[in-house]
Amino acid sequence: MSDSSFSPDLVIRNGLVLPMVADGVHFRGEIAIRDGRITAVSDSTIEDCSTARILDASNAAVLPGFIQGHVHVVQSLLRHQADGLELLDWLRLRTWPYEAALDGDGVEAAAELGIVELLCGGTTTALDFGTTHDHNRVFRAAESLGIRLVSGKTHMDIGAGAPVALLENPDRSLSDAFELGQRWHGAADGRLRYAVAPRFALSCSPGLLRGCAELARANGWLLQTHAAENGAEVEEVRALSGLGNIEFLDSHGLVGDDVILAHGIHLEKADVRRLAETRTTICHCPGANLKLGSGIADVPGLIQSGIAVVLGADGPPCNNRLSIFHEMSLAATIHGLRYGPTALGPWAVLGMATRDAAAALHMGDEVGTLENGKAGDVIVVELDGWSALPGGDPASRIVFGGGPHMVRHVVVAGRPLVVDGKLVDVDAKALRHRIDEAWKATRRRMEEVQ
Ligand SMILES: [Zn+2]
Numbered sequence: 001m002s003d004s005s006f007s008p009d010l011v012i013r014n015g016l017v018l019p020m021v022a023d024g025v026h027f028r029g030e031i032a033i034r035d036g037r038i039t040a041v042s043d044s045t046i047e048d049c050s051t052a053r054i055l056d057a058s059n060a061a062v063l064p065g066f067i068q069g070h071v072h073v074v075q076s077l078l079r080h081q082a083d084g085l086e087l088l089d090w091l092r093l094r095t096w097p098y099e100a101a102l103d104g105d106g107v108e109a110a111a112e113l114g115i116v117e118l119l120c121g122g123t124t125t126a127l128d129f130g131t132t133h134d135h136n137r138v139f140r141a142a143e144s145l146g147i148r149l150v151s152g153k154t155h156m157d158i159g160a161g162a163p164v165a166l167l168e169n170p171d172r173s174l175s176d177a178f179e180l181g182q183r184w185h186g187a188a189d190g191r192l193r194y195a196v197a198p199r200f201a202l203s204c205s206p207g208l209l210r211g212c213a214e215l216a217r218a219n220g221w222l223l224q225t226h227a228a229e230n231g232a233e234v235e236e237v238r239a240l241s242g243l244g245n246i247e248f249l250d251s252h253g254l255v256g257d258d259v260i261l262a263h264g265i266h267l268e269k270a271d272v273r274r275l276a277e278t279r280t281t282i283c284h285c286p287g288a289n290l291k292l293g294s295g296i297a298d299v300p301g302l303i304q305s306g307i308a309v310v311l312g313a314d315g316p317p318c319n320n321r322l323s324i325f326h327e328m329s330l331a332a333t334i335h336g337l338r339y340g341p342t343a344l345g346p347w348a349v350l351g352m353a354t355r356d357a358a359a360a361l362h363m364g365d366e367v368g369t370l371e372n373g374k375a376g377d378v379i380v381v382e383l384d385g386w387s388a389l390p391g392g393d394p395a396s397r398i399v400f401g402g403g404p405h406m407v408r409h410v411v412v413a414g415r416p417l418v419v420d421g422k423l424v425d426v427d428a429k430a431l432r433h434r435i436d437e438a439w440k441a442t443r444r445r446m447e448e449v450q
Pocket of ligand 1: 071072226262314
């Protein structure tokens with residue numbers, strides 16, 4: 001074909017392509033992208049690309065960009081500063097005081113740190129939870145750094161141990177979210193989206209929770225919250241409301257196929273049935289769950305009950321990394337304790353981190369697989385690192401042997417953001433300086449309050 005109007009502007013050449021359209025499918029091939037969209041997924045050499053930029057994928061796998069269903073990039077400055085605590089103390093003693101002490105520059109620097117870590121580790125889309133204030137700065141960071149981000153400010157108006165600075169008037173909190181969604185949902189050519197984010201049952205009055213559900217549904221935005229993460233949390237919800245955690249959320253509209261609940265560890269049989277019949281998604285966060293000693297969600301059981309399960313790293317201070325490789329490796333191993341070593345195979349886990357997550361985020365037409373017409377969100381993961389050698393099933397090599405250090409190229413909407421392992425268009429030295437200064441200022445404010 002010689003008509004240059006069909007020529008790609010980017011070609012990813014000579015890789016082992018895992019399009020993630022079905023488990024086990026892989027072939028040596030190439031991907032062509034034009035104007036931000038995939039125009040060819042080919043098992044032969046793409047011709048007529050003399051004007052295209054070429055990214056080499058030899059000795060590497062080519063996959064759709066990874067999608068995480070639950071992160072908090074705004075918590076990134078607190079990383080390595082909140083170890084050795086269970087959930088409720090982790091929130092009350094460290095994370096809430098930190099979020100209360102953040103200013104706008106701190107929010108933006110934290111978001112930048114979280115986003116560059118996600119990108120360098122091959123995560124091209126994330127469902128993200130903000131703090132109560134300055135959420136424009138998170139979107140601004142995402143807009144400039146190029147990630148695909150679905151995000152929302154968090155809502156909280158009650159809660160033992162919560163700093164007054166984080167507790168908002170419910171009407172004001174909801175109107176802030178409405179304004180944020182109006183401004184950012186669909187921005188950056190659709191790369192940014194809004195998702196309403198009540199913190200969790202213990203942080204929200206019934207009126208605020210209902211308001212969140214109504215706001216999301218009136219605007220077609222996703223809903224995200226935390227549920228049944230910790231035994232003490234579930235007991236407190238029952239003491240306050242007389243209901244189980246899922247029952248309580250359900251009674252205020254927080255279940256449905258537009259809802260992603262992080263964790264889902266301490267669930268009753270009736271909860272599982274209700275989540276399945278309402279097609280609510282659970283985001284499994286094994287790294288954070290193990291670090292906080294919260295427990296292990298029964299993921300094989302949830303999947304068997306028909307519940308969609310996706311993966312997320314949760315917050316940098318409770319993990320302490322945002323690596324999808326860490327979460328995939330844990331998801332593919334820890335359930336063996338209960339179900340034996342075939343509980344969750346590497347192809348199933350890769351699917352959770354790509355096409356299943358895209359479907360849960362209502363973005364299945366856009367991302368999650370490598371197919372013609374989809375957004376050009378493509379990653380190249382090296383298969384010649386020591387832990388991926390000498391060979392074997394490519395999903396096994398990535399899930400059990402992979403790591404962020406093996407991510408060679410990252411492309412979002414056709415734009416190369418990481419090339420040969422290095423961020424493009426980011427002054428890393430200046431970013432490190434901003435992160436350092438923002439953490440020092442935030443820590444000073446945290447100490448002043450104590
Ligand atoms: Zn979380």
